[in-house]
Amino acid sequence: MRTRRLTHPHSLKATVIKTLPVALLPVAIAACGGGTAVLVNDATAPATACAELPAKALLTNTTLSTSYVPPDTKRPGGATSGNYLPGHCVITGSINPRVGVDGKNYAIGFQLSLPDQWNGRFLFIGGGGNDGILRDTSLSSSISGGTPSPLGQGFAVVSTDAGHSGTTASFGADPQARIDHAYNSYDKTVVAAKSLISTRYGRKPDYSYFSGCSGGGRQGMMFSQRFPDYFDGITAGAPAMRVSSGATIAAMWNTIQFNAIAPQDPAGNRILSQAFSNADLKLVANAVNATCDAADGVVDGLAQNINACKAFDPKVLQCAGSKSESCLSSGQVNALKQVFAGPKNSAGKALYTGQPWDAGLAAPGWRSWTLGSSTTATPDARYITLMVDALINEFFTPPDLGFNPLNFNFDSDPARMAAYSAIYDTYADDKLTAYKQRGGKLLFIHGMSDPIFSAFDTIDYYERLAANHGGMDAVQSFARTFLVPGMNHCSGGPATDNFDSIQTMVDWVERGVAPQTIPAKALPSSTDFPNRTRPLCPYPLFAKYKGTGSVEDAANFACTAQ
Numbered sequence: 001m002r003t004r005r006l007t008h009p010h011s012l013k014a015t016v017i018k019t020l021p022v023a024l025l026p027v028a029i030a031a032c033g034g035g036t037a038v039l040v041n042d043a044t045a046p047a048t049a050c051a052e053l054p055a056k057a058l059l060t061n062t063t064l065s066t067s068y069v070p071p072d073t074k075r076p077g078g079a080t081s082g083n084y085l086p087g088h089c090v091i092t093g094s095i096n097p098r099v100g101v102d103g104k105n106y107a108i109g110f111q112l113s114l115p116d117q118w119n120g121r122f123l124f125i126g127g128g129g130n131d132g133i134l135r136d137t138s139l140s141s142s143i144s145g146g147t148p149s150p151l152g153q154g155f156a157v158v159s160t161d162a163g164h165s166g167t168t169a170s171f172g173a174d175p176q177a178r179i180d181h182a183y184n185s186y187d188k189t190v191v192a193a194k195s196l197i198s199t200r201y202g203r204k205p206d207y208s209y210f211s212g213c214s215g216g217g218r219q220g221m222m223f224s225q226r227f228p229d230y231f232d233g234i235t236a237g238a239p240a241m242r243v244s245s246g247a248t249i250a251a252m253w254n255t256i257q258f259n260a261i262a263p264q265d266p267a268g269n270r271i272l273s274q275a276f277s278n279a280d281l282k283l284v285a286n287a288v289n290a291t292c293d294a295a296d297g298v299v300d301g302l303a304q305n306i307n308a309c310k311a312f313d314p315k316v317l318q319c320a321g322s323k324s325e326s327c328l329s330s331g332q333v334n335a336l337k338q339v340f341a342g343p344k345n346s347a348g349k350a351l352y353t354g355q356p357w358d359a360g361l362a363a364p365g366w367r368s369w370t371l372g373s374s375t376t377a378t379p380d381a382r383y384i385t386l387m388v389d390a391l392i393n394e395f396f397t398p399p400d401l402g403f404n405p406l407n408f409n410f411d412s413d414p415a416r417m418a419a420y421s422a423i424y425d426t427y428a429d430d431k432l433t434a435y436k437q438r439g440g441k442l443l444f445i446h447g448m449s450d451p452i453f454s455a456f457d458t459i460d461y462y463e464r465l466a467a468n469h470g471g472m473d474a475v476q477s478f479a480r481t482f483l484v485p486g487m488n489h490c491s492g493g494p495a496t497d498n499f500d501s502i503q504t505m506v507d508w509v510e511r512g513v514a515p516q517t518i519p520a521k522a523l524p525s526s527t528d529f530p531n532r533t534r535p536l537c538p539y540p541l542f543a544k545y546k547g548t549g550s551v552e553d554a555a556n557f558a559c560t561a562q
Helices: 022-031 046-056 175-201 215-226 243-261 278-296 330-341 364-370 382-395 413-424 433-437 455-467 501-511
Strands: 062-069 088-099 105-115 121-125 156-160 207-213 233-237 441-447 479-484 518-521 533-536 542-545 557-560
Touching: 046 062, 046 088, 046 175, 088 175, 105 175, 121 175, 156 175, 175 215, 175 413, 207 215, 207 501, 215 233, 233 501, 243 330, 243 382, 243 413, 278 364, 278 542, 364 382, 382 413, 441 455, 441 501, 455 479, 479 533, 533 542, 533 557
Parallel strands: 121 156, 121 207, 207 233, 233 441, 441 479
Antiparallel strands: 062 088, 088 105, 105 156, 518 533, 542 557
């Protein structure tokens, strides 16, 4: 008989069960203590077990297909960097197929990968954008780029298309598709995945985890509120908690501000991308760092003390005369002030939080959302290509396909978003009572230069959560927030944006080791800080230079109070 152990260097030590029939696994697990992750090898040929799963599945109104990936095979389009995966079964499922009121075919699709040698853990990888695709379950979560393939480590991993196919929001014409995208598809996917896991291995998961960013972060928060018993640990990166209200309103506000100062083509049409050149944005980034970079103890291009950056005023860059490469026009300065202050209605009421001043605004990831790179009057900024699509098809009730985002009315149009926000957004429940009571753990991770979901919104939610649980020290018993200076939306930017948040959560849930830091690094390919390392610190602490040693080494920084 052959046995194998986990080989990932950061994985927890696990009991190893020798090859056994599935029927005997519960006995063996109980003999080994039952509470630790257990590597499962069974005597049934894995390829055969995979092929037999659809017939054995205890699921209704669900179609399943399987394919077996032999050990040491590189799955097409799967885990990168030349890593070969262990043997595993890939299950593609379709739940509740139907024809919508719009005449389109709908179903809740999911992809579940089950390793031959299972470590007892279940991981749901969140989606993002308008969803509509099955995320590759051989890869890691988009907020844990430093995690080697969880499937390769022995996790059972699932993803879902959220109940529709295709990455546009055209499904918004179907009421059930809206509900599926808000919460129902995720519920059905977890139930199906855990049932299939039990069928394949003869027992339920020992530990269940969720990890996602952006829309995936919203999905994680939705689970903590609507289905608090499903997961032991949830990592919500850049959580889109107000996406169908405040954040999309901000995207319209920002587009209007930037478009108003953009140069015109010969026909008089604005070219949005040219409202700021790359050099203009770099000028702003440098000025931000000049204001607050030194507040963390060293000038190194990363402003860790985020409170110090609040003092920045772009007016210091305003040209005394005509526009030049070394200054900004008055229109540019005013647009930046309006955007970073956040949207307001005519009475001055804030409709979303503002944006933090951070040097990551000069990075490509910031431009791709706010301005785009189109050299014509047809914009390609994601505020337009993604957020307007979601607004007119899904967030407005009813949909308004002919809506012009430049005509967004900040007094009346938010009311058209309220009905869907009530079932889709996740910012209102700032107690998470049931999730805390069941012992769940929660990690927020957010880049300070996220141009669509403001880190200030996550901070606001976290501070409200803390106020409802006895203060900042008390809330950290089950929820912690980690901010990433320089990072754009989920990744990218002048940042140490590579970290293993999944292992961080595993350590917290299974070993009781609450994260005092999350080790982070910039990849060797970084054009800003190649190979730099930093500790990500739990809010409200920040990483401060100790005064000696290389600024490229995390060992020379300590988490410090503001």
